[in-house]
Amino acid sequence: MTQIGHIVIGLIVVVAVVYLLIFILQRWTAHQVAKMAIQQQEWQDAGTRDRIVEDRKMSLMGQTLADFKTLEAQFNQFEEVDLGAAKEQTDKVLFDTKGINFWETKRQFKHLQQQMAVLDEQFEHINAGLQKLETTDAEHKAAVKELESKYKDLRKTLLAKNFTFGEALDKLEDVLAALEDEFADFTKLTEDGDHAAASSVYETLAMETNQLEERMVAIPELVQKLDQKIPAQQSELQNTYDNMVIHGYNLQDQDIQKELNQIETDRQTAKAALAELTLKTVQSKLTGMQAQIDQIYASFEQEYNASLDVQKGLETLQAFLGHVQEQNQELSTMVSQYSENYIFDMSNAEAVQGWGRKLLTIEKQLDDIQLSIANQTIVYSKTQGHLQMIENELKTIEADQLHLFDNLKILPxxxxxxxxxxxxxxxxxxxxxxxxxxxxxxxxxxxxxxxxxxxxxxxxxxxxxxxxxxxxxxxxxxxxxxxxxxxxxxxxxxxxxxxxxxxxxxxxxxxxxxxxxxxxxxxxxxxxxxxxxxxxxxxxxxxxxxxxxxxxxxxxxxxxxxxxxxxxxxx
The missing domain is CATH 1.20.120 (Four Helix Bundle (Hemerythrin (Met), subunit A))
Incomplete structure (x- = not known):
């Protein structure tokens, strides 16, 4: 075979390969276009037109009606114009795939892809809008039923348990009545199909309803504290204070009666705040009152315990004083006796006399405390510290006297x-x-x-x-x-x-x-x-x-x- 023959055969092979490649690509494009045609048919069979017809029966109005008409117009454009154009382009590309002009087929296929992308976005947007409209309609109708039931329950609670709301009852009824008026507006807007306006009303209505429910849950406990717990504590504190005064108790730097009066003033202020539903003010006043009550209880307990300590300590110190005074007398006698046979530091005798004078002062202090108890002028909590100082001084004198006694004892x-x-x-x-x-x-x-x-x-x-x-x-x-x-x-x-x-x-x-x-x-x-x-x-x-x-x-x-x-x- 000649060289020219080989060239001819090679060209024939190349052309065959190119033709085969074009054939494969054209078949692949035809397959993709067929899938797009199926998608177009699915859009047409999706029932969107029927959905729009059904949604039109909701008797929409206002902004909601305007939004619906926009969606309907968009679907008309989609169905009658854009989808038809896409179908025509589909037919054209399918026809081109039967030829060998691959580059023209590719250009037309790319245009079809762009059309399909826009159509997909339009279809999703329209159906999402319709879904939102239908969901909102369902939610608002459900909200009407829910709120209607809730307001009935709230009204029933206010009537059946009115005593648990105290001064807040009138204001709660006013708030509930206002909510019921707003609910009537919301119901009418929902029934009329003006869901855009209804949404605005519902947002406020739901928030205020939740607030009312929270108040109705919190208020009974506040009322119980203001009308029962605090008064009971006030009564107990007043009786305790009166009894302590009768038995001679005095509280250090504290005007209990003034504090009890202030608690009552704060309680009345809290009740007035409750009537206006300013619950933060009520809670703040309750916290302050409870803290003051606890402090008074602590003062009573401290003074009572101090009285027990003082009475017991007084008895103990009087016995201890007697012992140290007896020790001082014995030491004085010893100093006097030993001075006949020994010459020692005269400061020892002076020390014994000094201790004796201190003991007389302590004896007077204890007598004064006894007198203050009898005259009911004592402040036990303050006297506790005084008795501790006396005890420390007696211990010091006792130790010093024992030390001197030991020194004198060894003189012989x-x-x-x-x-x-x-x-x-x-x-x-x-x-x-x-x-x-x-x-x-x-x-x-x-x-x-x-x-x-x-x-x-x-x-x-x-x-x-x-x-x-x-x-x-x-x-x-x-x-x-x-x-x-x-x-x-x-x-x-x-x-x-x-x-x-x-x-x-x-x-x-x-x-x-x-x-x-x-x-x-x-x-x-x-x-x-x-x-x-x-x-x-x-x-x-x-x-x-x-x-x-x-x-x-x-x-x-x-x-x-x-x-x-x-x-x-x-x-």
């Missing part, structure tokens, strides 16, 4: 201990003196002798204080503290002096081993002079010890340690 023991301490100090002085004498010393250093004489003098003064007809406790304790410290120092000085004297003797005996050493001999002479002439035993140890330590290092320390060990064993 202090006196006995004082004599024991004096005898012990004197014995320690004699022991020190005997010990020094046993050492056979040529003498003692002047500073030691002076301190020893000082300690002796202080012990003698301590003896004078202790053996006086009246022991000055403070002076004894002061001097005893000084003597104890001096004795400790004297014993330490004695120990050091005797150790130095003994160490000197040991060093001299050690030095005899080196008698041929000139330096040792000279040191022995100097040490003996310090020892025998000046009684400077520490200096003697230093002079001789230095020389011996040069020959035998550690000699002085070794001998001193031995002497201290012997001293401990002797002690």
């Amino acid at each position: 023991e202090i006196g006995r201990k004082a004599k024991e301490n004096l005898e012990q100090a004197q014995e320690e002085l004699r022991t020190i003196h005997r010990r020094v004498e046993r050492q056979g010393l040529p003498g003692v250093p002047s500073n030691y002798l002076n301190f020893f004489d000082q300690v002796v003098s202080r012990v003698e003064k301590l003896s004078d204080v202790i053996n006086a007809p009246r022991i000055n406790v403070d002076e004894f304790q002061r001097q005893m503290s000084v003597v104890s410290a001096d004795l400790d120092n004297l014993k330490e000085m004695t120990k050091q002096m005797l150790e130095a004297a003994q160490l000197t003797g040991s060093l001299v005996r050690k030095a005899n081993q080196y008698r041929d050493n000139a330096a040792i001999g000279q040191a022995v002479q100097q040490a003996q002079r310090e020892y025998n002439q000046f009684y400077n035993f520490d200096q003697a140890v230093q002079i001789l010890g230095q020389q011996l330590d040069r020959l035998e290092p550690g000699t002085t320390a070794r001998l001193q340690q031995q002497i201290q060990q012997d001293y401990l064993e002797f002690s």
